[in-house]
Amino acid sequence: MIEARHLTKVFQDKKRGEIRAVDDVTFTCRPGQIYGLLGANGAGKTTTLRMLATLLRPTSGGATVAGHEVTQEPQKVRAQVGFLAASTALYGRLTARETIAYFGRLNGLTAGAIAERTKQLADELELHEFLDRRVDKYSTGMKQRTSIARTLVHDPPVLIFDEPTVGLDVMAARTIVRFVRDCRDRDRTVIYSTHIMSEVGKLCDVVGIIHRGRLLAEGSLEQLRARFGESDMEEIFVKAVGGETEAA
């Protein structure tokens, strides 16, 4: 479960002054549900998710992730979260097995548990073929599958995905999408940010439209279609942000 309450993040920029990257964002994401955070580049998606993953500290407001407050118990929050982003890369000089073991140890797993979990993940994600080869020799697809294994090593109840399909080819992107669905089916709490409208339709149970740091609309796909009188997600998005995207 994720509960964000009036989450706000203000950055100080020497040239531009005060920037409200995230402004008073409140939403709830439940287990067995994929919450899609939809927004253009620079809308505040990454900042929101980084605050939930405790990489950034909110300027005001707060959030509870798997029962822990992000500002009070950041380590406990991170222990309950699997975070996967286009910007979270792997160590090129380690093998997939070593990567899984490293993050397993950092998550407090014992050697026995790590061995068992590695086998399980390698079976599920078909890693066996390259498990003992160095990551820097992998194809993009192999890297993605290894990243997923890294994210899941501690079997977290909450999963945060920040535009995980950016820069991936169709096949690699499909692997990710399938994996996100699997997480929902296993009753995990999933939050997924994207700027790709088609992904929202395919994946998300609840969609939050974020623009210039503010959450402008929220609801299931049906609710949003009914509210904006459009069936196409792109049209819904444009209407929600008041036709501003091109200008933005």
Add this chain to the structure above:
Amino acid sequence: MNGSNIATVYLKELKDMLRDRRTLMSMIVIPTLLMPGLMLLIGTVTVKVIKKASQETPTIMVLGGEDSPAVRSALAENIRIRLVATTPDWRQRISDKKVRAAVEIPPGFDTALEHGEARTVKIYNYEGEVRSGFGVNELRRFFNEYRDKVLTARLTARGLPDTFVRPFEVKTENVAAAEKVGGNAIGGMIPYFFIILCFTGAMYPAIDLTAGEKERGTMETILCSPIARLDLVLGKFLMVLTASLATVVFSVLSMAATVVLGGTMLLKSAGGAAAMKGGVAAGGVIPLLNPLGMLGVVAMILPVAVMFAAVQLAVALYAKSYKEAQSYLSPFIVVIVMPAVIGLLPGVELNARLALVPILNLSLVSKEMVSGVFHWNYIALIFGSTCAYAALALAFCVRMFNREDVLFRT
């Protein structure tokens, strides 16, 4: 603080580093093989050139002196030089290294000697050219002996003893212990090398583990794991410290091996007087340093290594990319070399105030320690203050790792 997490990070970074060819090059291959290899190569070539030059009989042209057969025949009889026919382009021939030197006998030299009049003999050489220098030495030796002979003849003719013109002798004798001589001569250089090696050894891993990770996108991956920032910093810090100390240890071991082996090799290959002198000096330097003092220097360098590792890690973390980090850290080399060089200057002696100046204090106290002088109060002050600086640097580094504007600087 969680020791197991620190160890996990440290061991992973160690494995990662050992698989990186660039680190291995900068940490092990270059200090252990390249530097001593270069030293040996230069040493061997130098000894060979000097040996060849010293074995050659210098060719000399005699200018003038047609009316002074005595000095000319004495020159011709000297087997240590070979006279060649004088040509008008003798200057050019010296410059072209065809002839080593020329000597000009002034007109009426023999007659002037008989009448007790002073004349000036002039030697023409190629300044700075080794073989020309050997020619000049032989000519000087010849004329000194020739002058002594004339002098002795004159004194005998007047019934005077040799002490008439040389009433007393002057001699110098060293009373300082051998290790003090060694300490004074190269004691200052030792911490200088240590300081530079210690700094450069930490530089590459410090950048790779911070700005390098940001650039490769692995920083965000590790930050979203449940490890505490403090444990992450300490694991990385220990790795940088290891690299720094490893560079020092590998360099020192290989240098020592080079000095001992190289000295012996040069002695064997050269055999000549010049090489003997060089070989003995090289081989004799290490035993001349106080061994306890050397251990002391190593102990004193530890907190300095901690300070370097922490500062470099913190500064490199601030950078967004590998290149940016390099441009921040490179100027630091000048900053740390300056106090190390000041410590080498003559007359700069250790006192309570200088004992608080980082790096300079190490340079000064090391010079004393390898000479076998132990001012324990200063040693304690320096060790204590350096530890305090190191602790501050480490605290600064931890603070930097807790700043999101540093970690996610855009």
